Structure formats: structure tokens, C-alpha cells
Amino acid sequence: MNWIVVEASEISSERTAQVAGLRHDHIVSILKKKTNDSVLVVVPGLGNFRYQITMISNNKTVLEEVETLPRVLEPLTIHCMFSLPRPQTAKKILHLAGAYGLTSLHFFATETKNKEYWTSPVYTKDWKDLLFTGLSQTGNDHLPSVHMRQKENWKQFLTSWMGSVHILDREGSCEMQKFPQSPSANKDTLFVFGPESGWKESDHLFFKGQSFTKISLGNINLRTEFAFSSLLYFLFRN
Known part of the structure; x- marks a missing residue:
């Protein structure tokens, strides 16, 4: 998992998102991220972003958008x-x-x-x-x-x-x-x-x-x- 998938419905008006479950576990246990670190986020239908971790608890990670990234891949339109x-x-x-x-x-x-x-x-x-x-x-x-x-x-x-x-x-x-x-x-x-x-x-x-x-x-x-x-x-x- 190189990118964290966040759906548009999970993003607040303040451009923050909370992720739990497998995504939270991946950020903490696999990526070894800590508060203030950044992660790559893909939002289906919207694009690629860099988010900063603002909080990590036992069961969720709170992310805040900091940067819009260029689209990394042109899809195969078939x-x-x-x-x-x-x-x-x-x-x-x-x-x-x-x-x-x-x-x-x-x-x-x-x-x-x-x-x-x-x-x-x-x-x-x-x-x-x-x-x-x-x-x-x-x-x-x-x-x-x-x-x-x-x-x-x-x-x-x-x-x-x-x-x-x-x-x-x-x-x-x-x-x-x-x-x-x-x-x-x-x-x-x-x-x-x-x-x-x-x-x-x-x-x-x-x-x-x-x-x-x-x-x-x-x-x-x-x-x-x-x-x-x-x-x-x-x-x-x-």
C-alpha cells in the first residue's frame, strides 16, 4: 500500500479525514508514521494529495490536506x-x-x-x-x-x-x-x-x-x- 485511499465522503469541510481499521494499522505499523509526518493520499475521482498526520490514537489516524500533487497515472480508458x-x-x-x-x-x-x-x-x-x-x-x-x-x-x-x-x-x-x-x-x-x-x-x-x-x-x-x-x-x- 503505497497510497492511502480516502473517499471524498470522508473529507470534512476543513480538509481533514479520519481513517481507521486497516488503513490506520498500515500507517502506524507498516509505514511507521508519527504525528506531523506526511502520507500520500489518493481520493477517487479527485486526484492525488499529500496529507499530514495531525493525531494518532489507538484506533484511528487524523489527516489534514497540505498539498495537491500532480496526477501520477493516466488511466486506461477501456x-x-x-x-x-x-x-x-x-x-x-x-x-x-x-x-x-x-x-x-x-x-x-x-x-x-x-x-x-x-x-x-x-x-x-x-x-x-x-x-x-x-x-x-x-x-x-x-x-x-x-x-x-x-x-x-x-x-x-x-x-x-x-x-x-x-x-x-x-x-x-x-x-x-x-x-x-x-x-x-x-x-x-x-x-x-x-x-x-x-x-x-x-x-x-x-x-x-x-x-x-x-x-x-x-x-x-x-x-x-x-x-x-x-x-x-x-x-x-x-
Whole structure:
């Protein structure tokens, strides 16, 4: 945790904030901060700041804003859709999305066998905290929007998407290295990650009928979190 995440609702009119729980413990036990020391703070939607510690008690730390810092990271303005992954995989996806500042994430159960994953706390209540772990690592201040689409049809969602749709597939005809490198060029682009068992033949026929581009990250099978991190690397490196 390089940055302390403070939500705008936690900041008073005097530009002070009180943090408790894991954030307080991190400041005291990991960062070894004391009164009058400063910490780096990221406020989702507002930016990066330096705050001074004005008080430390047994269970909370009081912070006061002293300086606005330049934005440390330009977010990746892309959208991603996932075939409902295992909760442990989703944790990594949410962390990376928060770290890079994606615009939105969309989760669909494209297969019947994984619908029980919806009941996991990752999808019901923990997803925002997992995004915050990414923000606290990089200082990104853009909080991705997350959509749990339990009752929606994923194919209808793709056909109604207003921007371009790119399907991640090992045998895709377009290599990722040839994709436009500027993140700003991908503002309305949706990248679609399928189940780790692979797309069904009926899915490929659907993609072909919709003229969706299939993009390859390389001629190997990747687990979803590795494919996602590879995509982020390709887009972010420039």
C-alpha cells in the first residue's frame, strides 16, 4: 500500500479525514508514521494529495490536506467484459483494474456451470475494496465502474455496444502487438474475455456474424488473470 485511499465522503469541510481499521494499522505499523509526518493520499475521482498526520490514537489516524500533487497515472480508458471467473481470479482482476484505472468492468455468466460464483462475497460486497487495493498500489485516482450482470444476456450486450468489440482468443487473426498503442484511442473499446475452457463453436459463429475482431495475445493458453495482465501491459507500455 503505497497510497492511502480516502473517499471524498470522508473529507470534512476543513480538509481533514479520519481513517481507521486497516488503513490506520498500515500507517502506524507498516509505514511507521508519527504525528506531523506526511502520507500520500489518493481520493477517487479527485486526484492525488499529500496529507499530514495531525493525531494518532489507538484506533484511528487524523489527516489534514497540505498539498495537491500532480496526477501520477493516466488511466486506461477501456472497458472489459469477463465470462464469470472464479472468485480468486476475480480478486486479481479487480485489483489490476483499480491499479490501471479502467473505465468499466462487466461480468456475465456465459456458461451455466459457473453461475454459483455470483454468491461469492467478491461479487456481492467485496469488489469495491478490491478495486481500492489497486488504487493504493499505484495512486490511480479513477475508480472503474463495475457491473454484475446476473440477469442479462451477454450476446445482446455485445451487439448493443456502441463502440468497437474485440474478442480475446488464442487463435485470433489480429495480433495484440499490432493493436493501436495509445490508450486514448481505445476510449469506446470493449475487450471480451471468455471462459478458460475456451469459446464454443456457436460463440465463434456469433462473433463472425457480428464481424467482431478476434485478438490473440500469443499462441498459448492463458488463465484469465494472466491474459488480462498481458492486455494491460500491451496497452499501457506506451
